[in-house]
Amino acid sequence: MWILGEHDEPYRKARNSILNLVGNTPLVKIRKVLPKDISPKVEIYAKLEGFNPGGSVKDRPALSMFLDAIKRGLITEGKVVIDATSGNTGIALAMVGAALGVPVELAMPANVSEERKRIIKAYGAKVYLTDPLEGTDGAILFVRGLVEKNPERYVYLDQYNNPANWKAHFYSTGIEIWHQTGGRVTHLVAGIGTGGTIMGTGRRLKVYNPDIQVIGVQPAYPFHGIEGLKHIESSIKPGIFDESFLDRTIFVETEDAYEMTKRLALEEAIFVGQSSGAALWAALQLAKELEEGLIVVIFPDGGSKYLSTAPFRD
């Protein structure tokens, strides 16, 4: 997924490293968790973003934002890359930083899973923990404060407002889905955190075929247990997210997301995080309404990082 200039040194470095494995994730058909009343002409496929080297969909924007900042001359000797994250972007940025030899610092709510914090530290990045009651908004405000105090030191990637986030999906995820479905895709279903996945993938698919429906997934309430997703109305609105672009939003309750996540592992042998369960729950509601179609659902990451959290804890 090399979207920016092809000949500069950082690009060569990235291509000759683990970063070359970002993207080109598999698509797998969902066969068993389908309700009985779904039309036989409706198919559902899941895009398994957990197969990225950093373990999540966020490898794509992390790499894209990093390379964009390098290209614009922002990341020079002595600079530290910083961002606010609910975890997966942190892991992805820490991985990219380790691969390219750039120091990374990250702020995240203290209640993100222990595994995420440890993986980030394993890649050598520094972690700041913020008030869990403030969610990712608390982490965003913390980073803004740090950057204001020390603008010389930091390159703030700002995934919530950085166009290189959604463009990563415009130049990779969307193209992959079109080819993997042989152009048969009719609906895209994806959860919203920054909105990068749905905006970039959706925009690309609508370039191929404007009739493709783009459906966003949000938690039903401001306080929820679906890591990675944002209840947009009650949060700092991500600048890259344009709700009017979506054809529809489906709201999912935490318990339904957990139930679906458990069933995915048990019945489909697909072990993923809670936001994948949420996205599939939404896709099944949609599927019940259709006569025919091919729904692609984004599964943002694998389940390992969530073993110490619900729904896997007990």
Ligand code: PMP
């Ligand atoms: N699910 C998980 C587990 C995530 O970490 C994220 C990213 N915050 C998302 C979904 C949503 O992705 P996006 O930021 O592209 O909207």
